[in-house]
Amino acid sequence: MEISLVDESVMRSRWDDVEDALRRAFAGSHFNDEGYTVDNPINYTRSVVEGRLGPGFKHLLALDDAGSVIGGFFCIQTELKGSTTAHDIGWIFAVPEIDRPMRREMIDTFMQRAFATLREAGFRRIESNMGTRAGGASLSRHYGFVHSPVPGNDNRWVKEL
Numbered sequence: 001m002e003i004s005l006v007d008e009s010v011m012r013s014r015w016d017d018v019e020d021a022l023r024r025a026f027a028g029s030h031f032n033d034e035g036y037t038v039d040n041p042i043n044y045t046r047s048v049v050e051g052r053l054g055p056g057f058k059h060l061l062a063l064d065d066a067g068s069v070i071g072g073f074f075c076i077q078t079e080l081k082g083s084t085t086a087h088d089i090g091w092i093f094a095v096p097e098i099d100r101p102m103r104r105e106m107i108d109t110f111m112q113r114a115f116a117t118l119r120e121a122g123f124r125r126i127e128s129n130m131g132t133r134a135g136g137a138s139l140s141r142h143y144g145f146v147h148s149p150v151p152g153n154d155n156r157w158v159k160e161l
């Protein structure tokens with residue numbers, strides 16, 4: 001397994017494989033936000049990769065030994081914008097075919113590298129909606145994310161960096 005922090009040009013060059021992996025990973029997901037489907041991670045990631053949400057995003061992409069896409073942590077901001085030091089994370093996933101030890105190693109690597117990248121950029125905390133139930137279970141159990149609802153948003157999660 002090889003995990004690299006890549007820019008939008010790499011994501012564009014592998015887009016069909018990325019979309020296919022996202023579709024398989026999120027196919028059976030229970031989404032937290034009403035009306036969300038597998039199209040949400042695909043469309044959000046595509047809009048970032050096409051530059052529609054501005055510059056400064058990078059993506060952790062995991063490939064197996066044959067070069068197939070087996071997971072990702074997409075849409076990590078690498079530059080502070082304006083005065084906010086809170087970061088809204090994108091989508092994290094592993095494809096369903098890999099076993100749990102490999103998945104855990106992958107997600108651990110994603111989280112440590114993403115946290116380091118965000119800290120280096122000057123972010124102090126992550127404040128984000130949590131896409132799925134599995135994401136909430138994993139990120140609260142292993143990585144210190146705290147469910148912190150506010151009026152108008154029951155699905156707010158916070159992680160101090």
Ligand SMILES: CC(C)(COP(=O)(O)OP(=O)(O)OC[C@H]1O[C@@H](n2cnc3c(N)ncnc32)[C@H](O)[C@@H]1OP(=O)(O)O)[C@@H](O)C(=O)NCCC(=O)NCCS
Nearest residue numbers: 025026029092093094103104107130131132134135137138
């Ligand atoms: C979210 C994900 C990366 C977590 O992987 P992980 O850190 O290795 O997770 P863990 O093995 O510690 O399991 C955490 C919980 O998620 C569940 N889970 C793990 N993989 C799952 C999957 N593919 N689909 C549904 N639930 C899953 C586990 O059973 C566990 O639930 P429990 O607390 O009720 O027992 C992985 O589940 C995944 O890729 N899921 C599909 C995409 C997704 O939901 N991404 C999160 C977006 S916020």
